[in-house]
Amino acid sequence: xxxxxxxxxxxxxxxxxxxxxxxxxxxxxxxxxSHLTGIPFYYLEPMxxxxxxxxxxxxxxxxxxxxxxxxxxxxxxxxxPAMFKVLLxxxxxxxxxxxxxxxxxxxxxxxxxxxxxIGISKIFYYLLKYTFIQFNLLDGDLVTTSLYIxxxxxxxxxxxxxxWGKQLKNKTNLS
Numbered sequence: 001x002x003x004x005x006x007x008x009x010x011x012x013x014x015x016x017x018x019x020x021x022x023x024x025x026x027x028x029x030x031x032x033x034s035h036l037t038g039i040p041f042y043y044l045e046p047m048x049x050x051x052x053x054x055x056x057x058x059x060x061x062x063x064x065x066x067x068x069x070x071x072x073x074x075x076x077x078x079x080x081p082a083m084f085k086v087l088l089x090x091x092x093x094x095x096x097x098x099x100x101x102x103x104x105x106x107x108x109x110x111x112x113x114x115x116x117x118i119g120i121s122k123i124f125y126y127l128l129k130y131t132f133i134q135f136n137l138l139d140g141d142l143v144t145t146s147l148y149i150x151x152x153x154x155x156x157x158x159x160x161x162x163x164w165g166k167q168l169k170n171k172t173n174l175s
Contacts, residue, residue, distance in 0.1 A: 016058045020066065023050040027070055031078045043145050045153060047071060051093050052100075052114065052157055056164045060101060067093035084137045088128055096121040111162035118154045 026046060034041045047070050054063045071089040074080060081089060096117050103113035132138040 012059070016062050019054050019058050020062065023054060023066055023070065024073055026050060027074050028077050031074075031080060043149055045150075047074070047089060047093060048096065048118070049157065051097060052161055055097070055100070056161065060097065063097050064094065067097050082138065084132055088125055088132065088138075091128065092121050092125040095124055111158045114158040114161045115154055118157065122150065122154075 027050065030041050030046050033039075050070065051063055051067045054066050068090060071081065071086045071093070075083065075086045099117035099120055100113055103116050104110060107113055126142060129138065130142055133140070133142060
């Protein structure tokens with residue numbers, strides 16, 4: 001039986017399925033947890049954390065699939081964020097992963113690669129959000145989460161990912 005299961009399910013595939021299940025569970029349960037506790041967990045950018053951390057334990061194609069699908073999954077399950085915000089977040093997360101993969105191959109420095117990829121994807125996000133607000137596709141303020149919180153989170157995420165940088169560099173090869 002073990003040989004049969006091993007033939008169809010490698011450790012890598014099992015790990016990917018587990019990570020995806022946990023990622024979707026976190027995104028699914030986070031609005032409820034925020035509501036119950038009164039703590040705005042969305043300030044911590046859980047979707048970005050899930051996507052970046054998935055790079056460390058799965059492979060880049062899985063991380064890209066999570067970046068492309070988690071915002072839509074959240075919208076379908078919790079009706080949050082709004083549809084145009086889903087598009088913004090999807091572009092932001094996908095660009096974040098693509099830029100990270102680009103920078104880590106060229107710079108060979110994980111911390112800087114994560115920091116730059118988040119920063120550039122956020123700039124692009126805010127440019128798009130500004131455009132959406134101007135065309136009345138979105139309501140509200142341009143910046144809803146304090147820039148201080150965003151910068152602190154960028155540094156912390158960059159640091160956490162850099163801790164596993166050696167493992168991560170191995171995962172950025174085509175897989």
